[in-house]
Amino acid sequence: MNMHLPQNEVARAEAKEIANTDSQYLVPTSGKPLRGLIQDHLVMGVWLTNRDTMFTRDEYQQLLYSCLLPESNTLFKGRSSRIITLPPSIMKPKRLWTGKQVITTILENIKPKYFHGLTLYSKSKTSGDSWYPGCEEGQVVFHDGYFVSGVLDKNQLGPSEFGLIHSLYEIYGSAVAGSMLSIMGRLLTKFLHMRAHTCGMDDLLLTHEGDARRDDVLKGSKRVGKDLSAEYVGLEKDNVSSVELAARLEEVLRDENKSRTLDLKANAQTKNFTSQVIGQCLPSGLQKHFPRNNFQTMTVSGAKGSDVNASQVSCLLGQQVLEGRRVPVMVSGKTLPCFKPFETDVRAGGYVTDRFLTGIRPQEYYFHCMAGREGLIDTAVKTSRSGYLQRCLIKGMEGIQVQYDNTVRDSDGSLVQFLYGEDALDVSKQKHLKQFKFLAQNIDSVVRKLTDDLVNEDLGPRIQKLSEQLNLGVGSEHMKKSMKKYKRTGDLGASEVTMSQYSPSRYLGSVSENFALAREKYLTENPDGIIVSSKRNKRLVGSQMSRGLDKSEFRHLMALQYLRSVIDPGEAVGIIAGQSIGEPSTQMTLNTFHLAGHATKNVTLGIPRLREIVMTASATIATPTMTLALRPEISDHDAEVFAKRCSKLLLSEVIDNVSIIENLTKTSKEYLLRLELFPASDYEEEYSITKRHVLNVLKKVFLPQLERAINKVLNLKKTKSKERIGKEDAMPNIGESTGTIEIAPRNAQAAAADAEDGDADSDDEGDDDATNARQRSRKAEAVSYDNPDDDEEEISRRAQASESENEDEDQADEGLGTDASTQGDGNETKGGRKATVSHDGISENTKRFEFDKEGGQWCEVKLQYPVEAPKVLMLPIVEKVCRETVIHELSGIGSVVKRKLAVQGVNFSAFWNEQESIDPNALETNDIAAFLRVYGVEAARANIIKEMNAVFGGHGISVDIRHLNLIADIMTRGGGFTPFNRQGLRTSVSPFLKMSFETTCDFLTEAVGNGDFDSLTSPSSRIVLGKLSGVGSGSFDVLIGGLQG
């Protein structure tokens, strides 16, 4: 370990005032407490404060002495060092003090002079019902420093917001909260010595009934695997031939998508069993119940472990999950060698019904280890990923700082936000700002802390003076008017926003509109009855009765509270935002997440998604989706029809069965192809298409495509056997070849990239050819990656237009390159001729095409080939073509999930055509770059925040919106979508900053070549030269008025 000793006065002051642990109580990420008691202390907190705990005079004083005395230096400043004690609550037969009284005594002793006792209404983590039904011990009540009810557990003593310690921090300040933590720590340690805590086997055992219920439920899980598998592969549940089942299961398990769906279904089923068992056994099936059961005491109070641990010990381990799936099967069809191939029992899939209490079998143990190992790998891999992410963020934002006018600016002076976080509040100071009940109940202490006056008893004059200094009235008057106007018109631009006109740090009453609204709501509703009318107060002037808090006083004091919560100038908000994203990203686990209702589709989440948004600012994201808001008047049925109309539908989805009869005559080979479709009524309803539509597709799309596929195979065979390399083969097709050469239509994003390139070019023309070349290659890549579906579509459409029987697939058969020179001439004539032939849809090989126009049930095609044509297997070809033929699709759009209308793929203009069904103004997408292209930079900014929030929300991590706001503002400040990486950093004005990030030599040569200079304002460049960084406490200096004398 290193020991750090402050080396100068600045460092000493920083260590004393900023780095001191009491001042580090709240996390800037979310504003929640960081410090708190854990484990044994929490258990003891429950035991100390519950109703049964009584102390004799000796014990009471022993406890107080041991916890309060070490704190006497800080606590008893300014008063005699006597510990204040309370009278006992029970006098006869013996004087006894309750555990709650111990706490009350401590509060009384740590309360600073002139402050009032704490009033707090809160909840324990230990619910009242766990003591006995209807018990009010779940409700924690402190009244004027007197501990009335509830127990102190994780919610009060641990690192939880709005608990006892957090509340003390708010009204008495950081030093008192810090010493309260130490005092509680000592007190509970002492109490632990007196009482002790243990945990044994009898805390884990179930009663006989409990065990029986557990066995009962688990018995059901034996069957569920088989039933589910049988149902999934389409067999009757009751008479399943195991051979058939295994065969079909094999097919499922070889298919990634199918087996994933099966896994998900199985997981859903086993989850039911797990929760049933837990519901039956915990805690009702236990031999010992809550206050007596030490294991339960730990989980219930939040000291250690959770329900999951309890259930793993006493009930079952449950489903083991690897990468979101069940345990994978090997090639042999087994998950472990001891199981049968294609075993349907959920046990073989990793569902562990054993428990730790009675032991787990080797197979189960192995599965459990597999899942545990994955967790380890995940953590190991993640650290480096999130570390780099954080470094990129911090490099991009290291100079971002709050200025005296509450604006947020970069070190080069460019403006990022006009008010930090849009309301100028400090994340860690604003936590109690809207807790009006708490503030009103403790108004006297709050006011004293606000005025920072620990000397005078009467605060009236002090507040008066403060308000005059702070231009009271100007801000609040403007506020009143402008909010009224906004509310009346509902137009965002109807009136000036008060905070943008009057600086919140100079004008008392210039508060955010949200805060003002919440405050007025509290005042009018007055739910706690604390606010009294001002008339009553006037009447009470001079009387002995305590006057209450009236509306205008409350308004005034809350404005003061707001002002006190405004962020300090110099705060390095950029670095804080970077850390606030970087730190929680280490806690994120799963990389993907299942889209609701659609088993096989995923959306990227977790760190990969974060990288996509922040580090690459990706224009082509991995899983683009859209969310459509249906108009309210659209019925469920219409919605379904609409969803089907927009979804991609393949021909294979309407085909029930395909049969082929091969017939060899003397002159030709004939294939009679019969496609059995599902009943027309079914597919018409299911996919909202018509028979005519299907006919069209079969004739115009399917048939040509089929012929092409067959020809491809035929030709391949021919060339392989080196037979018949005749004229026909050398006849390529003009339409075909142009189709492949043609440049894919550039979409807007390529154009946008183009625009950026243009900028770069004009800035410094010839000097970075290499970069240009790289950019060009990048662009080329982007084009080739873009919408391959579209390209293929285009190509195949062209191909169909000029389809013919013996057409050569030259793009596939590159081996035929030798013929290339001879192809030129024949091409044009042939291409032209075929185009006309294919207009009637039936070409030379197709002898007959029949469609069941009445019922739409079948379609027959007769294909004829020369007898010398090589033998081909038709069925796989037909199947393949069926799967490739698209009945309808919207370009870029995959599937549409029914009710929620989540769409895979992004295509705004396609849905602009559907305004009858959906509200175009509520379209959402996770593709930020698309939003930038279509709706502009402000919408993209909003989308960045929304998407990042979704990433953290999906993992149950709370990150304050102010950090996300700042990041989005920085990314869009240039009007585009700038990533936090080398490219994004290129625009920075500080060469040292760029060099210290990545590719030092590149940036150095560039800077030297351009004759750049560094003004030494960015933190990186200052560190390079060994100067004090200019952010945070480094942004201030002493001004010495030497010249004026």
Added chain:
Amino acid sequence: MDPERESSRLWRAWRTVHEMARDRGYEISEEEITITLEEFRHQYCDGDGRPIRKSLTFKANPSPDMIKQHTPAPNHPATVGTLWVEFNAESNIGIKHMRAFAHTINSENYHTGIFICSSHPTPAAMKIVPTVLPSVIEVFLESDLLVNITKHELVPKHLLLSREEKKKLLDRYRLKESQLPRIQGADPVARYYGLKRGHVVKIVRKSETSGRYASYRLCM
């Protein structure tokens, strides 16, 4: 495309372009914006229900407020004038069409011309745009006007600042123009409002933390 669909598409574009003119500050009557599909079909479609794009033109004059906004200094001429909007049905917009449009602008002395076509004009045609300076030609695609993007939930209110307001803003925050956050000239919203380089827009957005929040961006 069937005529019904086509006319409804055009009707939407027609409304959007009117809203655009109104939002820029031109004098547009309420009826022109709230025109219903039936009225539109009745007025601008032929017997088959096919819209006649040639008849889809209009002219709008700037409102006094707008003139005031665009006057750089007292006694200086306003940098804004009459607006001319034209639709074009051609599937290929070439130099010919663009030249004809530029001619209209020049001969009638319009200040701003909005040319709405169904496909992208050729690059050569786009070269004609700067020739009409100081008049301005703005080219929009019909398909881009099907929806008024500024009505989207995530698009906040954009308000153009006058030269005075801009100066006041820069003074208040002691900023150089280049230190403001930016909006690209090619940004869809900037195009909607016809922003030019150097214009500053005030952006009033709904904010989760503060209710309403005002920000500013400089058009590049």
